[in-house]
Amino acid sequence: MSEPNKSAMEQIAFDPTEPKLALAQLPQAPAVFALYGAEAKDEPYIGRTPNLRGRLERLLQPSAKHPRRLQLAGRVRRIAFRRTGSDFESLLAQFSLLEAVYEAKALERMHLRAPAFVRYLGGNPYPRIVVTNKPSQREADWAYGPFASRAAAERFAEEALKLFLLRRCTDDLNPDPNHPGCVYSEMKMCLAPCYKGCTDERYAEEAAGVRDFLATRGESKLVVLRNERDSASARLAFEDAAALHTKVQKVEGVRALAPELVQPLSKLRAMVLQSSAKADEVSVFLFERGSLHGPVGFSTIGMRIQNEQSGSSSLFAQPMALEPVPEIVDSGQWTVISPGSVEPGDSAHARVPRTMLEGRMEAVLAELEKDAGPVSATVRQGHLALLKRWYYRPEVKREGEACFPDSDGRWPIRSLLRSVGRVAAKGLTLAKPQ
Numbered sequence: 001m002s003e004p005n006k007s008a009m010e011q012i013a014f015d016p017t018e019p020k021l022a023l024a025q026l027p028q029a030p031a032v033f034a035l036y037g038a039e040a041k042d043e044p045y046i047g048r049t050p051n052l053r054g055r056l057e058r059l060l061q062p063s064a065k066h067p068r069r070l071q072l073a074g075r076v077r078r079i080a081f082r083r084t085g086s087d088f089e090s091l092l093a094q095f096s097l098l099e100a101v102y103e104a105k106a107l108e109r110m111h112l113r114a115p116a117f118v119r120y121l122g123g124n125p126y127p128r129i130v131v132t133n134k135p136s137q138r139e140a141d142w143a144y145g146p147f148a149s150r151a152a153a154e155r156f157a158e159e160a161l162k163l164f165l166l167r168r169c170t171d172d173l174n175p176d177p178n179h180p181g182c183v184y185s186e187m188k189m190c191l192a193p194c195y196k197g198c199t200d201e202r203y204a205e206e207a208a209g210v211r212d213f214l215a216t217r218g219e220s221k222l223v224v225l226r227n228e229r230d231s232a233s234a235r236l237a238f239e240d241a242a243a244l245h246t247k248v249q250k251v252e253g254v255r256a257l258a259p260e261l262v263q264p265l266s267k268l269r270a271m272v273l274q275s276s277a278k279a280d281e282v283s284v285f286l287f288e289r290g291s292l293h294g295p296v297g298f299s300t301i302g303m304r305i306q307n308e309q310s311g312s313s314s315l316f317a318q319p320m321a322l323e324p325v326p327e328i329v330d331s332g333q334w335t336v337i338s339p340g341s342v343e344p345g346d347s348a349h350a351r352v353p354r355t356m357l358e359g360r361m362e363a364v365l366a367e368l369e370k371d372a373g374p375v376s377a378t379v380r381q382g383h384l385a386l387l388k389r390w391y392y393r394p395e396v397k398r399e400g401e402a403c404f405p406d407s408d409g410r411w412p413i414r415s416l417l418r419s420v421g422r423v424a425a426k427g428l429t430l431a432k433p434q
Contacts, residue, residue: 009034009080016073019061026053026081029277032093033081035059035072044080045072046097048090052081085283085427086274086399088390092285092292095382104378112385115146116153117265118160120211125200126173126193127207128166129157129214137290140266144214146384147262148392156257163221163251164210165191215264218255225251260404261391265290270387271411273419274400275427282420282427286368287387290380296367298360300424302352303417358413361420365411399426 014022014035031052035045049055060073084090091110098106106112114133120142121127131153135143147153161168167190169182175196185192193203212220229244261270272285276297283295375383391402401419405411 009082012079012081014060014076014079016060016076019073022079023053023057023060026056026079027083028053029083030085030087030090031081031083032090032097033079034097035076036078036080037075038077042075044097044101045076046094046101048084048094052083083277085277088272088274088285088386088400089277089283089295091386091390092383095386099379099382106378107382107385110382112382112389114381115384115388116150117143117145117147118153118157118214119143120214122207122211124172126167126203127210128168128170129161129210130170131157135265140290141264142211143265144258145262145265146388147258148388152257156254156262159254159257160210160213160218162189163213163254165189165206166210167191167193169194217258217260217262218251221251222248222255259391261388261402269405269409271403271416272387272390272400273403273416273423275423282423284364284368286365287383288369289374290384291375292383292387293368293371296364298364298420300420303357303421303424305421305425354417357417361413361416 012022012025028051030048030050032048033046033052033056035056036042037044045059047055056079059070060076062071062073063069082093084093095106095110095112098109102109107114116131116133117135119130119132119135119139121130122142123139131150132143133150135145145153147156165188167173168184171194173194175193177195179195181192181195181197182190184190185194185197191198191203191206193200209221225244225248229241229248232238232241232244261268263269268287268290270287272287272292274283274285274295276283276295278297280301281297281299284298285292285294287293390398390400400423403412403416403419
């Protein structure tokens with residue numbers, strides 16, 4: 001049994017005869033923690049909590065009023081903890097601790113289930129699609145997801161197949177004119193390669209259309225249909241245009257079943273922005289190459305953050321600056337404002353130039369991508385499950401924001417900065433005393 005990396009963990013010795021001495025050193029803040037016994041072979045108690053001191057007081061300070069409460073004071077000799085700024089960061093840190101100690105059992109201990117994917121079986125002579133929870137890394141280009149649930153993946157697959165003539169049977173086909181076929185071939189919903197109802201070239205063309213549809217979340221088919229609709233409308237063939245418009249709406253309905261997170265597994269990249277445990281920072285996480293990396297802190301010093309409490313779109317400056325920051329005035333000149341001289345709501349707003357903020361974000365991205373190396377299958381599966389669990393929460397309960405690269409694979413820096421501003425504004429709102 002290995003012990004987790006303690007480089008980011010604070011350590012406190014615990015004496016069971018004087019528990020208050022150690023507990024007084026703990027912050028009343030969200031954190032992940034590990035409680036270690038006297039023997040190295042003892043398994044640590046690992047957990048996460050919104051209030052570290054309160055949680056450990058219940059675990060390590062005996063109470064006569066609650067004799068049945070779990071008490072670990074007699075077994076614990078050391079406390080390791082790490083402050084976190086969000087539930088997402090807590091879950092990721094807890095998984096990392098559990099994976100270092102229990103390896104593959106970390107998924108079970110956190111009740112994490114492998115997310116569902118729609119997999120295109122392109123290696124089959126007559127390709128088809130299936131729903132799976134175990135996409136092959138060798139065919140990661142043909143696994144599309146993750147979906148919120150297996151039922152969601154099955155619904156998307158079923159609706160997508162209604163737009164094409166791909167086979168639904170699971171047999172390994174050996175085309176024979178004497179094959180009886182199936183109900184889908186009778187209903188003209190399949191090209192029926194089983195009894196040579198089409199040529200191999202025609203089936204391969206249809207299969208390629210399905211593959212492109214999955215890879216682009218329907219955009220490949222939408223582009224064709226929209227062009228045909230616009231062409232029919234230009235020719236004043238309004239009946240044809242109306243029929244094509246109905247098809248466009250149907251494809252858009254199928255596309256809506258696959259959120260933006262649904263991408264080919266090999267190309268799935270996302271930035272997750274969360275509140276940080278440190279003031280004047282937003283935590284940035286990167287999902288790339290099948291795993292999560294970070295957090296790396298993005299400094300919000302000098303940013304203009306939207307004041308959500310005012311009920312307007314006005315902006316106010318972050319008041320805590322470590323050094324003078326310039327202000328852009330109407331004349332185009334720079335004016336230096338001393339630290340602490342600007343308060344939320346003042347008419348003057350200290351800020352740094354946008355190019356400097358963009359440079360900060362690019363540095364954060366470079367730091368995250370530098371650490372995006374290969375990981376074990378357990379870590380890959382766990383990180384994917386954590387990303388899926390967070391992303392598919394109801395929007396009102398999902399803290400933080402997700403950003404995705406553009407069609408050219410580049411990160412939208414300005415969009416990321418706007419997301420940082422929204423996350424920081426929410427953190428300031430929650431931190432402000434009522």
